[in-house]
Amino acid sequence: MMTGELTLVAANKTFGGWNKRYRHTSATLGCEMVFTIFLPPGASAESPVPVVYWLSGLTCTDENFITKAGAQRIAAELGLALVAPDTSPRGEDVPDDPDKAYDFGLGAGFYLNATQQPWSSHYRMYDYVVAELPTLIEQAFPVSDVRSVMGHSMGGHGALICALRNPGRYCAVSAFAPIVNPMAVPWGQKAFSGYLGLDRQSWREWDASVLMETAAERLPILIDQGDRDDFLDTQLRPEILQEVAARVGHPMTVRMQAGYDHSYYFIASFIEDHLRYHAEALKG
Numbered sequence: 105m106m107t108g109e110l111t112l113v114a115a116n117k118t119f120g121g122w123n124k125r126y127r128h129t130s131a132t133l134g135c136e137m138v139f140t141i142f143l144p145p146g147a148s149a150e151s152p153v154p155v156v157y158w159l160s161g162l163t164c165t166d167e168n169f170i171t172k173a174g175a176q177r178i179a180a181e182l183g184l185a186l187v188a189p190d191t192s193p194r195g196e197d198v199p200d201d202p203d204k205a206y207d208f209g210l211g212a213g214f215y216l217n218a219t220q221q222p223w224s225s226h227y228r229m230y231d232y233v234v235a236e237l238p239t240l241i242e243q244a245f246p247v248s249d250v251r252s253v254m255g256h257s258m259g260g261h262g263a264l265i266c267a268l269r270n271p272g273r274y275c276a277v278s279a280f281a282p283i284v285n286p287m288a289v290p291w292g293q294k295a296f297s298g299y300l301g302l303d304r305q306s307w308r309e310w311d312a313s314v315l316m317e318t319a320a321e322r323l324p325i326l327i328d329q330g331d332r333d334d335f336l337d338t339q340l341r342p343e344i345l346q347e348v349a350a351r352v353g354h355p356m357t358v359r360m361q362a363g364y365d366h367s368y369y370f371i372a373s374f375i376e377d378h379l380r381y382h383a384e385a386l387k388g
């Protein structure tokens with residue numbers, strides 16, 4: 105399947121820039137996908153802007169971040185493009201969890217490349233967000249090849265593995281309430297068993313806490329985590345990554361935010377800090 109043309113689904117002017125939603129055929133995923141790009145005012149072929157990729161969590165599409173995080177005002181000010189992909193392949197031909205659970209299958213691609221049937225023919229979100237989508241974005245829009253990546257929960261883990269596996273590809277990485285060690289928690293164990301099979305050795309190349317041990321680049325990581333997050337002790341467990349970071353000398357800041365939960369109310373409260381942090385690295 106060839107990567108198709110971009111079809112504009114919606115365009116809304118906001119904070120002097122444009123929020124644009126597109127549909128395209130993904131060769132990597134073998135299905136139609138929708139993503140949103142926010143282009144800040146002044147982005148042009150003569151003045152291309154850097155891109156921040158946002159990876160969302162379980163159950164999300166491209167729209168949760170775009171409509172709830174309040175990122176566009178500050179991205180407009182800082183001259184950053186934002187790109188929000190979907191969280192899994194989509195469509196009638198794409199297999200879903202047999203029980204239609206929210207934590208596997210549609211809406212839960214985990215930003216990895218599945219190796220097990222029936223998932224492996226479509227569930228290749230890692231290749232999509234690291235390679236196909238940036239190539240498309242950099243060809244079609246007035247953006248530079250200067251990139252960073254951030255995300256939430258499953259997508260926070262996605263951001264961590266994209267950066268840890270690709271030295272030099274991203275200028276900054278940060279996460280809100282990320283899963284940090286999927287091999288050790290129920291969401292990750294379910295996803296990895298299904299997508300990668302039961303050989304736990306094969307899971308290691310997709311687990312941020314394992315990848316950090318031998319990372320070729322020590323790109324600093326910023327994490328915000330609410331202490332009233334219902335998933336903190338069961339699924340997220342940032343202390344595991346903190347222990348690895350301290351042991352191997354990976355620069356990482358984890359800010360525990362008192363009273364905040366797992367929702368986009370939390371993300372909206374700290375997105376400005378993250379975008380300023382990314383802008384400094386992207387423009388520095």
Ligand SMILES: N[C@@H](CCC(=O)N[C@@H](CS)C(=O)NCC(=O)O)C(=O)O
Nearest residue numbers: 161162163164168206257258367368
């Ligand atoms: N309890 C939730 C778990 C899923 C969840 O909390 N998803 C987070 C990411 S892990 C989210 O961002 N949901 C969409 C939203 O809040 O807009 C459910 O059953 O739907």
